[in-house]
Amino acid sequence: AQSVAQPEDQVNVAEGNPLTVKCTYSVSGNPYLFWYVQYPNRGLQFLLKYITGDNLVKGSYGFEAEFNKSQTSFHLKKPSALVSDSALYFCAVRDGIKGTYKYIFGTGTRLKVLA
Amino acid sequence: DSGVTQTPKHLITATGQRVTLRCSPRSGDLSVYWYQQSLDQGLQFLIQYYNGEERAKGNILERFSAQQFPDLHSELNLSSLELGDSALYFCASSPGGGGLFFGEGSRLTVL
Numbered sequence: 769a770q771s772v773a774q775p776e777d778q779v780n781v782a783e784g785n786p787l788t789v790k791c792t793y794s795v796s797g798n799p800y801l802f803w804y805v806q807y808p809n810r811g812l813q814f815l816l817k818y819i820t821g822d823n824l825v826k827g828s829y830g831f832e833a834e835f836n837k838s839q840t841s842f843h844l845k846k847p848s849a850l851v852s853d854s855a856l857y858f859c860a861v862r863d864g865i866k867g868t869y870k871y872i873f874g875t876g877t878r879l880k881v882l883a
Numbered sequence: 884d885s886g887v888t889q890t891p892k893h894l895i896t897a898t899g900q901r902v903t904l905r906c907s908p909r910s911g912d913l914s915v916y917w918y919q920q921s922l923d924q925g926l927q928f929l930i931q932y933y934n935g936e937e938r939a940k941g942n943i944l945e946r947f948s949a950q951q952f953p954d955l956h957s958e959l960n961l962s963s964l965e966l967g968d969s970a971l972y973f974c975a976s977s978p979g980g981g982g983l984f985f986g987e988g989s990r991l992t993v994l
Contacts, residue, residue, distance in 0.1 A: 802982050811885065811973055811985035812926075819981070858926065862980060868938045869980050871916070873926040 770795045770863040772842075774874035781849045782882050789844040789877045791859030800862035801842045802871070803833055807855045815857075818842060829853070849881045886910065889974050889986035897994055901962040904989045908955055908976030914938075915957040916983060917949055921970035932957055964993045 771794045781787045793799050800819055804812040816827025823835045833844045844857060859874040886909035896902055908915050917929040928941035932951035943949075946964075951957040961968060969992050975983035 800980065804983075804985075809990075811887075811987045812975075812983075813885070814982050814984065817982050860983075862982075864939060866980065867933050868931070869914070869977070870928055870931065870939045870941065871975075871983055872928065873918075875925045 770799075770861045770872055772801070772859045772861045772872060772874040774857075774859055774877045776877050777875075778878045778880065780880045780882060783851050784848050787846050787849040787853070787879065787881070789857050789859075789879060791842045791844065791874060793840050793842060793859075793861050795861060795863075799835075799842075801833075801835065802860040802862070803827065803831070803842075803844050804858045804860060804873075805829075805855045806858065806876075812858060815844070849879075851881045851883050854879055854881045885984040885986065887974060887976050887984050887986035889972075889989050891989055892987065893990050893992075895992045895994065896964060898964055898966060900964050900993075901960065902964065902991065904959040904961070904972050904974075904991075906957045906959070906974030906976075906986060908957070908974075909978070909984055912976035912978050912984070913955065914977040914979075915951055915955070916975045916977065917943075917957070917959050918973040918975065919970050920973060920988070921967075926973075929959070961991070964991075966993050969993045 803815040863870045888907040913934045929943040931939040949959045971988045975985045
């Protein structure tokens with residue numbers, strides 16, 4: 769079965785510094801990978817996805833993610849962090865076949881951007 | 884705004900009771916997913932419907948059931964509630980395989 773792992777429960781970064789939130793995956797076949805963000809008491813919001821193509825995927829709010837097949841990683845990045853980026857971030861992988869897709873989420877990483 | 888609507892936003896009930904959570908997917912989305920988010924369990928996939936049919940099942944308890952109606956809205960029924968069922972329940976819809984759009988969730992508190 770497909771799975772993703774987020775090895776860090778929390779990441780702290782100073783405002784203005786680059787940030788990285790890590791995700792590794794385990795899949796059979798081609799991976800379909802996603803990043804979501806969750807602000808307090810809100811639903812998850814889609815940030816970006818990797819289906820195929822360029823290894824660097826650009827998404828919402830200035831975020832991007834780098835797909836690395838050899839390292840089976842899909843790390844989320846942003847060149848300059850904002851305090852407003854503080855939130856819970858989830859990596860996810862799509863499993864199943866058309867009509868029966870399941871989306872498996874990682875355990876989440878809490879990002880704290882310090883002013 | 885994702886376009887996915889969930890009601891109620893908050894619900895407080897007692898152990899042993901039954902509740903129904905409702906979800907309206909984005910216009911045109913045929914797939915509806917239900918997830919449970921609790922503090923110690925993360926985001927757990929419960930069940931998926933596609934155009935009225937159950938298509939995938941995750942870690943859904945036998946006390947829980949769901950259905951998707953002809954107008955594509957979905958309901959998640961939780962019965963014989965226990966304290967451990969207290970959680971955020973999310974509905975999400977999908978236009979295909981390109982990802983999920985989540986509602987704001989229903990926060991269930993079982994006392």
